[in-house]
């Protein structure tokens with residue numbers, strides 16, 4: 001499983017076309033947080049980690065990101081709907 005992931009990361013760096021994970025990473029760094037909402041204060045909370053990547057979720061809109069800081073790699077994942085529901089019911 002880790003091998004598959006590493007291969008995907010490598011391929012995404014070599015291949016000129018598909019999803020540019022490094023571009024997404026740069027957008028996140030530039031925005032200093034979530035790029036799906038512009039709510040302040042920006043922040044992430046940490047979800048499950050595996051290997052050298054970590055899942056984080058926006059504390060405002062729940063948008064998830066899978067990050068590999070070492071290689072500046074980012075991928076959009078699911079929204080944490082349960083977190084948002086719990087936040088709204090407060």
Ligand SMILES: [Zn+2]
Nearest residue numbers: 034037058061
């Ligand atoms: Zn957000």
